[in-house]
Amino acid sequence: MSDEFSHSQRLKAAIHFTVARFCEEVGQDCQKKYSKLAIAAISETTFKQCDIFARDLEAFARHAKRTTVNVEDVKLAARRSTSLANYISEKSEELTSITKEQKGRRKKQTGKRTSGGSLPEAAATGADSSMGDDQDALA
Amino acid sequence: MDDREPEVVFKKETVGKLLSLSFRDEKTKVSGDAVLLMAEMLKIFVQEAARRAAKQADAEDSDTVDIDHFEKILPQLLLDF
Numbered sequence: 001m002s003d004e005f006s007h008s009q010r011l012k013a014a015i016h017f018t019v020a021r022f023c024e025e026v027g028q029d030c031q032k033k034y035s036k037l038a039i040a041a042i043s044e045t046t047f048k049q050c051d052i053f054a055r056d057l058e059a060f061a062r063h064a065k066r067t068t069v070n071v072e073d074v075k076l077a078a079r080r081s082t083s084l085a086n087y088i089s090e091k092s093e094e095l096t097s098i099t100k101e102q103k104g105r106r107k108k109q110t111g112k113r114t115s116g117g118s119l120p121e122a123a124a125t126g127a128d129s130s131m132g133d134d135q136d137a138l139a
Numbered sequence: 140m141d142d143r144e145p146e147v148v149f150k151k152e153t154v155g156k157l158l159s160l161s162f163r164d165e166k167t168k169v170s171g172d173a174v175l176l177m178a179e180m181l182k183i184f185v186q187e188a189a190r191r192a193a194k195q196a197d198a199e200d201s202d203t204v205d206i207d208h209f210e211k212i213l214p215q216l217l218l219d220f
Contacts, residue, residue: 037206054161066146069169074176
């Protein structure tokens with residue numbers, strides 16, 4: 001029980017940290033400073049809102065007879081405001097295209113690795129290290 | 140462009156753990172893309188809260204955004220999400 005308590009406290013702290021950075025960013029943009037209490041209030045609201053989102057997502061997934069929450073459920077959670085819904089579907093398309101691209105590259109690379117000798121393999125890893133995901137591509 | 144400080148985002152891990160903390164059923168899981176999309180949604184939520192509070196502070200001629208400014212915009216914010 002106390003373990004669970006500290007776990008949620010740490011997550012709250014993580015949210016608080018990120019919210020403070022967001023406020024700093026927005027504050028620079030509109031020449032405002034945020035008081036500590038205001039930042040704490042925004043963090044607490046975000047934490048509660050996330051709890052509401054999570055329960056919605058779980059219910060949506062269960063309604064679709066799934067146990068895994070997927071992108072469609074998140075889109076459904078963003079339905080209340082049209083512009084937010086549009087933005088979220090745009091982002092989700094972006095995400096799926098990125099994932100597809102990564103998968104395609106990974107496939108290509110494993111093909112190279114099995115067919116080629118040592119030289120093309122070295123070239124492939126050299127080219128891919130700039131992308132930062134060579135580790136899981138090779139794993 | 141990418142030499143500047145990295146963009147502020149919620150970490151994928153944090154959002155994933157946060158979601159699983161609130162699930163009633165421990166069998167419920169979240170796909171990777173869904174977690175990233177949720178991180179995006181929370182980002183919008185926080186930015187919207189910060190901007191609306193700043194606007195409220197501006198309307199009251201205050202340089203610092205205080206908790207009462209945020210309290211005033213809170214009901215509409217929650218209705219919009």
